[in-house]
Amino acid sequence: MNVVRPDLTLDQAREVADTCFGVRGEIREVGSNQDRNYVVDGRFLLKVANAGYTDAELDAQDAALLHLAGRMKVPEPRPAAGGGHVARFGDGLRARLLTFVPGTPLIDHAYLAPVVVGRLGDLAGRLVANLADLDHPGLDRVSQWDLRRARTEIDQMIGSLSTGRDLVRRAADQACDRLDALAADLRTQAIHGDLTDDNVVCSIGPDGRPVPEGVIDFGDLGHGWIVGELAVTCASLLHHAPERPLAILPAVRAFQRVVPLTGDELAALWPAIVARAAVLVVSGVHQALLEPDNDYATERQDAEFRAFETALSLPFEVAEAAFRETPPARFFAAPIVPVLPVRDLSVTSDLPGGVVEAYTPEEGVAHRAGEPRLTETRIHSFDAPATVPLGVESRLPAGTAVHAPFDGEVHLGVLRGATLDLRLSGVDLWEGPVRAGDQIGAVSGPVYATLCSVRDLEPPAFVTPEESGAWQAVCPDPGPLFGIRPAPEPAPFSRDALADVQEHYYADPPRIERGWRQHLTDVNGRTYLDMVNNVAAIGHAHPRLTEAVSRQLALLNTNSRFNYRAIAEFSRRLADLAPDPLDTVFLVNSGSEAVDLALRLVQVATGREETLCVAEAYHGWTMASDAVSTSTADNPNALATRPAWVRPVPAPHRDPDALAKTLAVIGEPAGFIAEAFYGNAGGIPLPDGYLAAVYSAVRAKGGLCVADEVQVGYGRLGRHFWGFEQQGVVPDVITIAKAMGNGHPLGAVITTREIAETYRRVGYFFSSAGGSPVSCVTGMTVLDVIEQEGLQANALTVGDRLRDLMETLAEKHPIIGAVHGLGLYMGVELNRPDGSPATEETSAICDRMLELGVVVQPTGDHLNILKIKPPMVLSEESAGFFAAALERTLRDGW
Structure with a gap:
């Protein structure tokens, strides 16, 4: 076949479109290996055929497009001025006009998520199924892309290779030997023959991922192996993940759900992929020698050789075992x-x-x-x-x-x-x-x-x-x-006995069984950078904490009604951390309990019930802490289902008039509760002076003020030990947890002696495990590590570095709408071009980050903010790795 493209200028193509098909408008050439293709008026594709194609072959392509019309998204042939679909002009040249299928070619997306790979396999299966009943004389043709002829084509073109010739020859011979042995039992029918990432057009789904929909370029249509169609598709995927040859498996599985492959076809699939990759390598070099100015052919050579090397990285028998499971x-x-x-x-x-x-x-x-x-x-x-x-x-x-x-x-x-x-x-x-x-x-x-x-x-x-x-x-x-x-064998793992409502990260989560500092390791030995675990403030598996807890467990662990040194020492240390006049401590098991107790204290001390809380905040899951939680991400009906004693006020980071609106509705509340630095909303500071104004107004009406420090306290902000210090205020009650126990269930309420004593009006306080010997030793060891290892200073230094990295990324990638936070509590807000929250995209980005070795999750009412609250031992190297993973994700797709 003559593989040199037709000799045609842009002006000639414009004239053909006008005179032969009556189409005018802006015209531009798009790449092709052996034809000439032009987009006309953004609506049509003018194809000028290679001289090697017969009329029957061109007619078969049009027949296939008409056959698929209504079944799949494919171009539609348009009639030529002289009748039929082929216009003849010049010195034997032939042109056809097809409707242009809009969208982005799949090849434009460097990274393809498993779901996208599966969608492509499904598209290939549906195409094969829909072409099964197509018959036409033009399908019986000789084509260099017919894998039944792979050895012959390689033999003819391999002389063009100046490097790697022996490698290609050896691999092609091994693949073709296997195909020859299986050929008699491989099914044939009409196939597209070139269903690659270059010939698949995609829309973009709500999550920002490509959705393969349209099939273009039927120039290689002909009779061929069914498994060859899948092999061509899989070979085109290899350069997207050259380090993972089995990343094609979702495509294989999806194809088989539509067109089940026989045992012989499964045995032939990897040899066919290798043969296809070898043909692409020799053909690309051969075409470039014939047409040095054919950028379409030359630009793909590196990717095609990468795909070939990936195909060689897996032995035939191993790949077949993977396909057969x-x-x-x-x-x-x-x-x-x-x-x-x-x-x-x-x-x-x-x-x-x-x-x-x-x-x-x-x-x-x-x-x-x-x-x-x-x-x-x-x-x-x-x-x-x-x-x-x-x-x-x-x-x-x-x-x-x-x-x-x-x-x-x-x-x-x-x-x-x-x-x-x-x-x-x-x-x-x-x-x-x-x-x-x-x-x-x-x-x-x-x-x-x-x-x-x-x-x-x-x-x-x-x-x-x-x-x-x-x-x-x-x-x-x-x-x-x-x-x-x-x-x-790994013990059966199932969450079936857990309530479905109990949250967990990711739809298909890794099974994590080990941690170390800022790293988490799953049962397969994959280690991830943990960017969400503010629970493990001093890092996972800290040896000092392990030793201290083990020693105390060997000595004593009981409830807090007993007298022991640890409860007195730990309570004193907590009280000393709080500003005057806060000097009295309650020890509990969790942040939810701490908030619940704080609200009860406020209501008992004031003799009132009404409590002000801020929109988009989360405080816990107990009856009282949930009542003041307004985050619609945690409860979509949060704002409509608050009990009568709860009065939500506007989120100050959303509403510029939030402070004025809040001051206008204060009334005579029992109290006001707010995260001193927005946590679940995405690490967002409150406006300067906000808490000072609200605290003053609430206290003027006899109310008390609660600072929820469960997520942001304990030095995480770097410049401040407590979040409320950033606002220059002192609350009446502080609630803390999470970082206190480094994963051990431990929380506390710190308040004044006067407020604490009012609790006797409603009874006594007791928590079995809150303040137990082990809990207290845990809490003191955590404080020792934070102080002695300089973790607050580390939060400042590494946090500033991380923020610089995020702001640099924001300059390159418009999807980053804002970078929030201080120290090691940050949020990277992701928005669509129209400014709306990129909710689905954020979820998909987190999935891709997991593949790249990073655990990060969405937060905020719209779940469009990457919450960054890692262990406070995070290093600058880890911060750089996180930034590099996010940059790669935003650059290559998710």
């Missing part, structure tokens, strides 16, 4: 070496230290295969690390005899059996045939053993959890050779 292979044999005790290296093991601590393999122990290892995790990594070992590792004395588990032959350091290869590093093996039980060598160093059912394939030592299931289908666990039982 083949269970792990099993192997049984007698031990080949003396049995050693197993050392657990999993995420829930008793390894000392945190996720970044170095680990030196121990003498005299073995480490099992198939279990994700904490020792292989990585911090500040966009990619999931390879944590799953395919082999068993052991450290045996030098000279230990090693015996053959099965008959075979040792060749080049590998025992080759009838169905399995055994690889043993750290063992001097003796070459030659052996029988099961024969000694085959002796230990010379740390031993690593793998089994593989694919002849001559050397498996990697570790693979990612995403790929581990497929690899384990061809690499049985060699544990029996060392007397090791397989890794225990």
